[in-house]
Amino acid sequence: MLIGYIILIAFGGAFLVYIFGKIISSLRNFLVILFSLALLVLISYLYKMPNTEIKYFSFLSHSLIFKMDWLSWFFAVAIASINLLAIIFSLSDMKGKERLDLFYLLIFLVNAGMLGVVFSGDLISFYIFWEIMSWSAFLLISFNEEGWSAGLKYIILSIIGSFAMLVGMLIIYSVLGTFVIEVIMKQMNILYSGFIFLASLLFCIAFGIKNALVPLHTWLPDSYTNSESTFTVVLSGMLTRMGVFGFILILYILIGLKRFMLIGSGWFSHVLTFLAAFSIIFGTFIALLQDDAKKLLAWHSIGQGGYIILGLTYGTTLGVASGIFHTLNHAIYIALLFMVVGAVELRTGCRDLNALGGLRSRMPILFYGSLIGISGFIGIPLTNGFVSKWLLYKTLIINHSPFLAFSALIGTWGTVLYGFKFIHNIFLGQLPVKYENVQKAPFSMQFPVILLSLVILLFGILPGIPLKVIGWIQTTMGFKVAKINIWGVITETGTLNTVNIFFALLLAFIGIYLLSRIGIRARRVTQDDTYAAGHYAPRDKYAYTSDFYAPLFNIIKPIFREWVSILNGKIVRFGRALSDSVRRIYVGDLGTYVLYIVLFLAFLLTLRMGWNLW
Numbered sequence: 378m379l380i381g382y383i384i385l386i387a388f389g390g391a392f393l394v395y396i397f398g399k400i401i402s403s404l405r406n407f408l409v410i411l412f413s414l415a416l417l418v419l420i421s422y423l424y425k426m427p428n429t430e431i432k433y434f435s436f437l438s439h440s441l442i443f444k445m446d447w448l449s450w451f452f453a454v455a456i457a458s459i460n461l462l463a464i465i466f467s468l469s470d471m472k473g474k475e476r477l478d479l480f481y482l483l484i485f486l487v488n489a490g491m492l493g494v495v496f497s498g499d500l501i502s503f504y505i506f507w508e509i510m511s512w513s514a515f516l517l518i519s520f521n522e523e524g525w526s527a528g529l530k531y532i533i534l535s536i537i538g539s540f541a542m543l544v545g546m547l548i549i550y551s552v553l554g555t556f557v558i559e560v561i562m563k564q565m566n567i568l569y570s571g572f573i574f575l576a577s578l579l580f581c582i583a584f585g586i587k588n589a590l591v592p593l594h595t596w597l598p599d600s601y602t603n604s605e606s607t608f609t610v611v612l613s614g615m616l617t618r619m620g621v622f623g624f625i626l627i628l629y630i631l632i633g634l635k636r637f638m639l640i641g642s643g644w645f646s647h648v649l650t651f652l653a654a655f656s657i658i659f660g661t662f663i664a665l666l667q668d669d670a671k672k673l674l675a676w677h678s679i680g681q682g683g684y685i686i687l688g689l690t691y692g693t694t695l696g697v698a699s700g701i702f703h704t705l706n707h708a709i710y711i712a713l714l715f716m717v718v719g720a721v722e723l724r725t726g727c728r729d730l731n732a733l734g735g736l737r738s739r740m741p742i743l744f745y746g747s748l749i750g751i752s753g754f755i756g757i758p759l760t761n762g763f764v765s766k767w768l769l770y771k772t773l774i775i776n777h778s779p780f781l782a783f784s785a786l787i788g789t790w791g792t793v794l795y796g797f798k799f800i801h802n803i804f805l806g807q808l809p810v811k812y813e814n815v816q817k818a819p820f821s822m823q824f825p826v827i828l829l830s831l832v833i834l835l836f837g838i839l840p841g842i843p844l845k846v847i848g849w850i851q852t853t854m855g856f857k858v859a860k861i862n863i864w865g866v867i868t869e870t871g872t873l874n875t876v877n878i879f880f881a882l883l884l885a886f887i888g889i890y891l892l893s894r895i896g897i898r899a900r901r902v903t904q905d906d907t908y909a910a911g912h913y914a915p916r917d918k919y920a921y922t923s924d925f926y927a928p929l930f931n932i933i934k935p936i937f938r939e940w941v942s943i944l945n946g947k948i949v950r951f952g953r954a955l956s957d958s959v960r961r962i963y964v965g966d967l968g969t970y971v972l973y974i975v976l977f978l979a980f981l982l983t984l985r986m987g988w989n990l991w
Contacts, residue, residue, distance in 0.1 A: 391485030398478035442498030462825035467607035469819040527599035538583035545579035588620025601675035606719025614712035654784035656683030661791035699768035720818035735808025746826035761836035
């Protein structure tokens with residue numbers, strides 16, 4: 378019953394926020410925090426109620442069901458947490474902007490749609506909530522004029538994915554006669570292998586689009602870049618990763634581990650792993666070429682999505698654990714970094730990495746938050762990203778997959794490069810004169826950054842907290858779970874113990890600190906007292922990495938063309954031209970509309986007469 382109240386608050390809160398926002402804006406701000414916090418508290422309480430299921434409606438003799446298991450709870454907590462922090466962040470980010478009532482209505486509808494997806498116990502409910510989530514996201518991506526083209530690209534691909542999902546659902550129903558997930562799980566062995574393959578392929582297209590798996594990724598860079606920073610936090614943190622939830626639901630719960638690994642004599646899973654490996658390399662190195670901070674993080678998300686899918690589709694205990702854990706880890710640090718970019722843009726009006734620099738002294742909280750976030754997605758020890766990547770690397774190495782392991786390693790090397798670029802060009806180096814008086818970010822922006830930074834360190838030092846729940850999820854999938862303690866993972870081929878790493882790094886830090894204290898004292902210099910590569914730095918530009926990869930990009934530009942993106946662009950332009958043409962028939966003249974009706978009736982009469990003569 379509690380699940381029903383959660384969905385009711387999620388949807389009801391959306392409309393109450395909209396209505397009261399029309400009356401008093403301060404009341405709206407209070408309600409968005411209240412409802413978001415209430416959802417997180419109620420979902421957290423579900424921890425005590427595993428394997429809950431309720432029938433909430435009947436649709437054409439089909440039962441619509443809510444269910445809660447460990448997988449649902451894991452994703453629901455992540456969704457509610459990211460949403461709450463994004464709402465807190467928005468109090469400053471969206472302050473003074475227009476149509477805020479509509480903005481918060483849509484944010485809540487996206488959140489409600491995501492919660493409905495993870496709590497769905499049947500495929501009809503899943504599809505309905507998936508569409509609510511997708512269309513609300515489209516309206517938010519298109520919220521500003523500059524996001525309209527990105528929104529069209531997103532919704533076109535989403536419609537393609539939704540259609541593929543619908544056909545996959547109907548294939549299953551045509552044989553089993555049910556949409557209930559629990560029943561499908563028990564009867565899946567009735568389906569012929571050809572049906573299983575076709576349904577799996579269709580669902581993978583739908584979830585691959587949502588997760589931006591290459592080559593289905595083209596909607597993501599523009600959508601992340603042109604959305605409001607608050608929504609980008611939600612979009613990058615959890616909405617994109619609903620594709621991961623779909624992959625897990627279909628491949629490991631509906632189809633099952635053994636059947637999934639045997640689809641197409643095993644080559645189906647191999648194709649998915651190689652697509653994931655390519656996504657890692659492609660997304661990572663395109664991120665290197667970006668000068669817009671948001672676009673850099675967008676391409677980073679494509680690469681990190683590859684790590685997630687690689688772990689999930691590899692099909693081993695440690696591999697799937699790494700994929701699920703990395704989903705949570707990525708949600709945490711990508712949300713943090715988009716908040717940092719949003720806060721910097723609010724104060725400076727800029728997110729061009731070639732025009733910033735030296736903001737560490739003005740925004741120390743954001744700097745240290747960025748440093749921890751970057752360390753997380755690189756996978757530096759004592760951060761959450763280290764643990765999930767350790768699980769993935771160990772899986773690939775002990776199972777003799779050198780190409781996949783090398784692909785993941787190349788991705789990490791690239792991540793180090795653009796991670797340094799992100800930190801250096803925003804916070805390090807000399808502070809441009811025009812930013813000498815820039816103010817710190819508001820507390821409502823700093824608080825989520827601090828909290829997410831602490832969680833990155835917490836799950837890096839005590840990874841057993843989330844891994845325990847992940848172990849319970851894997852048990853429901855039929856995996857033999859590895860031994861987990863609060864400090865890490867114990868396997869037959871080695872042990873991860875983060876407490877040992879913690880004390881080793883602590884001793885190393887103390888040693889470096891003592892050496893620095895007995896070394897040469899630092900002295901303050903003016904901004905002009907700099908010298909690099911035989912030249913003094915100009916007064917108005919101190920970022921030596923400006924256009925650093927321009928020569929490389931000029932070399933590869935003639936052969937670097939995103940054919941899928943070009944095709945999507947043509948589809949979008951055709952859709953807009955068609956819409957403009959159709960719009961011209963609405964002239965507002967009653968006589969013209971009557972003429973349309975007469976012409977249509979005449980056409981039908983002519984058609985009927987021709988049919989009779991034939």
